[in-house]
Amino acid sequence: xxxxxxxxxLNIGPVHPSTHGVFxxxxxxxxxxxxxxxxxxxxxHRGVEKxxxxxxxxxxxxxxxxxxxxxxxxxNLAYVLAVEKLAKVKVPERAEYIRVIMAEMQxxxxxxxxAGAFINDCGAFFTPFLYMFREREKLMDLFEMVSGQRxxxxxxxxxxxxxxxxxxxxxxxxKFLKEMPAHIAEYERLINDNEIFLARSRMIGILPxxxxxxxxxxxPVARASGVKWDLRKADPYGIYDRFEFDIPTGTVGxxxxxxxxxxxxxxxxxxxxxxxxxKIPAGPVISxxxxxxxxxxxxxxxxxxxxxxxxxxxxxxxxGIAPYRxxxxxxxxxxxxxxxxxxxxxxxxxxxxxxxxIDITMGExxx
Amino acid sequence: xxxxxxxxxxxxxxxxxxxxxxxxxxxxxxxxxxxxxxxxMQSRLGPNRTGPFGLLQAVADAVKxxxxxxxxxxxxxxxxxxxxxxxxxxxxxxxxxxVPFMNGAMLADLNIGILYVxxxxxxxxxxxxxxxxxxxxxxxxxxxxxxxxxxxxxEIPLVLAIIGVVILxxxxxxxxxxxxxxxxxxxxxxxxxxxxFFAAACAEIxxxxxxxxxxxxxxxxxxxxxxxGMKFAMFYLVEYAEAxxxxxxxxxxxLGGWQGPVLPPWLWFLVKxxxxxxxxxxxxxxxxxxxxxxxxxxxxxxxxxxALINIVVTAIEVVIWPTPAGLPWVLIIVNxxxxxxxxxxxxxxxxxGWGRVETTLR
Numbered sequence: 001x002x003x004x005x006x007x008x009x010l011n012i013g014p015v016h017p018s019t020h021g022v023f024x025x026x027x028x029x030x031x032x033x034x035x036x037x038x039x040x041x042x043x044x045h046r047g048v049e050k051x052x053x054x055x056x057x058x059x060x061x062x063x064x065x066x067x068x069x070x071x072x073x074x075x076n077l078a079y080v081l082a083v084e085k086l087a088k089v090k091v092p093e094r095a096e097y098i099r100v101i102m103a104e105m106q107x108x109x110x111x112x113x114x115a116g117a118f119i120n121d122c123g124a125f126f127t128p129f130l131y132m133f134r135e136r137e138k139l140m141d142l143f144e145m146v147s148g149q150r151x152x153x154x155x156x157x158x159x160x161x162x163x164x165x166x167x168x169x170x171x172x173x174x175k176f177l178k179e180m181p182a183h184i185a186e187y188e189r190l191i192n193d194n195e196i197f198l199a200r201s202r203m204i205g206i207l208p209x210x211x212x213x214x215x216x217x218x219x220p221v222a223r224a225s226g227v228k229w230d231l232r233k234a235d236p237y238g239i240y241d242r243f244e245f246d247i248p249t250g251t252v253g254x255x256x257x258x259x260x261x262x263x264x265x266x267x268x269x270x271x272x273x274x275x276x277x278x279k280i281p282a283g284p285v286i287s288x289x290x291x292x293x294x295x296x297x298x299x300x301x302x303x304x305x306x307x308x309x310x311x312x313x314x315x316x317x318x319x320g321i322a323p324y325r326x327x328x329x330x331x332x333x334x335x336x337x338x339x340x341x342x343x344x345x346x347x348x349x350x351x352x353x354x355x356x357x358i359d360i361t362m363g364e365x366x367x
Numbered sequence: 368x369x370x371x372x373x374x375x376x377x378x379x380x381x382x383x384x385x386x387x388x389x390x391x392x393x394x395x396x397x398x399x400x401x402x403x404x405x406x407x408m409q410s411r412l413g414p415n416r417t418g419p420f421g422l423l424q425a426v427a428d429a430v431k432x433x434x435x436x437x438x439x440x441x442x443x444x445x446x447x448x449x450x451x452x453x454x455x456x457x458x459x460x461x462x463x464x465x466v467p468f469m470n471g472a473m474l475a476d477l478n479i480g481i482l483y484v485x486x487x488x489x490x491x492x493x494x495x496x497x498x499x500x501x502x503x504x505x506x507x508x509x510x511x512x513x514x515x516x517x518x519x520x521x522e523i524p525l526v527l528a529i530i531g532v533v534i535l536x537x538x539x540x541x542x543x544x545x546x547x548x549x550x551x552x553x554x555x556x557x558x559x560x561x562x563x564f565f566a567a568a569c570a571e572i573x574x575x576x577x578x579x580x581x582x583x584x585x586x587x588x589x590x591x592x593x594x595x596g597m598k599f600a601m602f603y604l605v606e607y608a609e610a611x612x613x614x615x616x617x618x619x620x621x622l623g624g625w626q627g628p629v630l631p632p633w634l635w636f637l638v639k640x641x642x643x644x645x646x647x648x649x650x651x652x653x654x655x656x657x658x659x660x661x662x663x664x665x666x667x668x669x670x671x672x673x674a675l676i677n678i679v680v681t682a683i684e685v686v687i688w689p690t691p692a693g694l695p696w697v698l699i700i701v702n703x704x705x706x707x708x709x710x711x712x713x714x715x716x717x718x719x720g721w722g723r724v725e726t727t728l729r
Contacts, residue, residue: 119655122655124653124656191655199658348509349656
């Protein structure tokens with residue numbers, strides 16, 4: 001006798017422990033299996049793009065901090081790269097090195113949060129999360145040294161960075177660089193071969209290579225699917241062409257690959273920082289840029305390989321003190337486009353794992 | 368004093384009061400151990416502000432929860448919603464009736480003690496299902512359904528795992544089982560049974576990594592999502608009292624209960640019980656959570672066959688060596704070897720680690 005069952009609708013979110021902010025998945029379930037989902041976002045919309053059109057070019061930098069609050073350094077950098085392209089500003093050598101150090105530190109910072117939260121979504125009760133936050137704390141101390149802030153740094157400026165590194169920064173960073181590989185090895189030892197973790201993450205939420213490319217997915221999520229695409233190599237901005245590093249890629253594109261790619265990227269970031277710390281020259285950290293910028297009429301698109309993917313800013317200038325149009329290409333939002341294809345057919349528990357493995361920040365999705 | 372205890376009415380009254388106060392007091396101890404222990408394991412401090420070393424944190428939490436407003440959802444089945452915490456709590460208290468704290472120091476020395484434990488113990492899942500069903504909340508319902516599924520699956524390996532012990536002890540009475548461990552605790556004679564029993568007990572009382580019914584990362588709080596105030600406290604109490612009861616049972620049938628040198632028997636019992644709980648805290652902080660189909664697969668494909676083989680092996684051993692004189696070293700070695708070989712070969716047989724279900728490519 002076949003039992004007649006009926007699908008039912010479960011609203012996962014907007015306020016839910018695992019939606020990483022205010023995100024809602026309207027899931028149609030058949031028992032525990034997901035039949036259909038409809039992602040609903042916009043709960044955190046603050047109109048950053050419109051707000052930015054009323055501000056001076058420098059005044060926009062704090063706004064970018066608050067988009068993806070996990071990675072504000074990268075947001076700052078992506079935005080100032082766009083403005084520098086627009087206004088054709090040169091950046092001093094020392095500032096370029098500081099930017100690379102900051103961007104890579106921010107990448108480690110983000111991947112620590114992403115990996116920790118992902119294992120948490122697999123059901124581990126906060127242990128990996130707190131272990132990774134222990135190291136994130138050290139990074140945030142370093143950020144605090146240079147910018148005075150722990151989360152929203154507002155550090156990058158058009159033409160450089162806001163202030164030089166304090167004297168105690170580089171020794172502290174060297175100490176961190178020495179300790180961090182052991183910590184990464186510790187995470188790998190503790191969780192990578194855990195049978196339950198593998199059972200929960202391997203072959204779950206597979207994102208095929210073609211789908212990843214067609215959806216415009218970038219960053220670790222795309223690389224986990226085997227797309228060897230990294231803007232630091234593909235379109236080197238700043239001075240990234242001077243550094244030696246590899247692009248870790250996954251093979252299948254499952255949740256576990258996305259996790260391992262992030263762990264591998266942390267190691268590569270450490271390599272880049274080590275090289276940058278070796279070579280960092282003395283000199284000014286900001287070029288001579290007018291306080292109120294009047295970029296020539298035109299448009300520019302500045303992008304970088306953010307921790308979550310390609311983060312781009314598109315600016316249109318009408319010659320005034322504020323951009324005529326300010327548009328963001330948020331990696332979090334665009335990486336979510338394949339969510340439906342990735343979730344259908346899996347159980348609710350897998351859905352949470354898959355969603356966690358994409359690594360989004362709602363502040364950036366909704367802006 | 369002895370003639371006073373000979374009076375059954377006094378015996379019952381004394382032990383009833385003792386057991387209820389023990390359960391409630393020990394639960395506070397467990398909560399303290401869990402929170403501080405987890406804090407240590409997670410490289411943080413844990414609660415340390417209330418009282419010396421945060422000892423009064425559980426008391427403060429209890430007072431807070433007592434003062435909270437009790438909210439019943441508008442669409443809830445009010446009567447069932449009200450009854451559920453009680454139905455869940457009472458059976459857990461009843462388990463303690465057959466737990467021997469010292470030689471014969473128990474409420475009722477039933478000759479079917481172990482059977483009674485499992486008969487009573489699974490009733491509390493009825494209360495959990497009532498809670499999930501009556502809350503008219505989809506998360507609660509999913510949690511409750513998972514609970515029923517896991518209880519149905521894990522009762523079987525749980526009961527089968529102790530049959531080996533029963534064969535060795537020759538009795539179902541908990542006190543007799545402890546007495547039979549005068550020479551050697553059964554964990555050494557029944558390593559496989561112990562592993563299966565511990566894992567199944569974790570699933571039975573919904574401890575990590577099998578805590579699917581209150582999986583906070585997907586089901587918010589599972590069956591007690593819609594409970595607040597004292598009713599929530601009751602469920603919290605059930606959770607820890609169940610853990611305490613299971614730990615007490617494990618220490619009784621596998622770790623030798625109150626048997627032990629130097630220390631007084633009741634202290635041995637407490638040490639073993641709390642030690643077992645610490646192991647549970649340890650697993651909770653270490654492992655991620657399994658998925659519902661993996662949970663089922665582990666029970667039916669891995670633990671059930673191994674438990675059956677364990678029974679056969681134990682029966683053969685008892686026939687070959689009817690009464691082992693002194694320390695049965697041969698038995699210990701044989702049993703550990705059998706357990707190791709079985710677990711490894713079964714994992715190999717299933718092609719993937721410990722009962723893992725490889726999800727097929729879509």
